Each structure stands twice: as structure tokens, then as C-alpha cells.
Amino acid sequence: MRIRKVPRSNLVINNKIYTRQELADTLGCPRSRIAAYIRDGLECCDEWCKDIWGKDLKRYAAKVRLRNTKAQPDELYCKHCGIPVKILNKEIMITEYKDQVSKSGAYKLLIKGKCETCGSVCVKFEWSNNIGKLKEYFRIVEALS
Ligand SMILES: [Zn+2]
Secondary structure, three states, rough: OOOOOOHHHHOOOOOOOOEEEHHHHHHHOOHHHOOOOOHOOOOOOOOOOOOOOOEHHHHHHHHHHHOOOOOOHHHHHHHOOOOOEEEEEEEEEEEEEEEOOOOOOEEEEEEEEOOOOOOOEEEEEEEEEHHHHHHOOEEEEOOOO
16 A cells, blocks of 8 residues: 555654664554555665664655655656656657547647656656647657657
8 A cells, every 4th residue: 555644754763773663652653554664665674674774764754755746747757766757858758649538629648758767667648738838848759768
């Protein structure tokens, strides 16, 4: 399950190692919530996931906070990074779906661009009447570099 509520990371000390129970007590949440954080990407000190660095909890909280923010007009959501990201060279490819028309007569566009951070292809649907806005933020290309 994707976590939306940001852990109260201000209660945690950077250079301290917490057991799951200590971390749950510090954050004032059930221990099962820590397990959910770990499944959602919170890093642990060891491969058995018994202990967690305070600083890793803070990093995780920052990621959840960022993930909750909406993508800016020059960003697409990257599934791999789990957050809205800038697009490599601002290059996007557009596929038109002219048979999928809205009430206002616009048709659907599939936008593809590569994540600047990890190189994964990010996708998003837009309506054709937003093409002018897309051109302000992106360069439309035939193939992604
Ligand atoms: Zn990415």
C-alpha cells in the first residue's frame, strides 16, 4: 500500500539507530505502520530490516512529502522514482488518439518522456486543447534521445 501520510520525522534524531518498536514509540504510531513504511521504500540498516537510521526515516518522509505534491507543468510522474520528475532534454513524444474525444471536442494525447533522474519512460494523458501549454514546457520530438 502506498503511504500518503508523512511520518513526523522532526521527532527523530538523524544519527541514531532505532529498532522498529523504538521508531513506532517515537513517532507515536503502531509498529505495523513501520512495516508499511519499509514495504513502501523506507531503508533499513540491515538485510533483516530490524533497525532503521533516523536519517533514513527523514529521507523517506521527504520522499512521501514530495510524492504528495502535484507534478509541475514541466514534470511527469515517474513510476520508478515514485515522484514527479523533470524530463530529459524536455523532449516528449506525442501519440494522438483521435477516436477518444471529450465533450468539448478535444481528443486524447499520450505524452511520453524520459525521467531526467533514472531514464525510465514516464507517460501521461492530456487533451489536445492543452497542446499549446505543453509546447511552452516541452519540445515535441519524433523519437526520444
Ligand atoms: Zn525516474
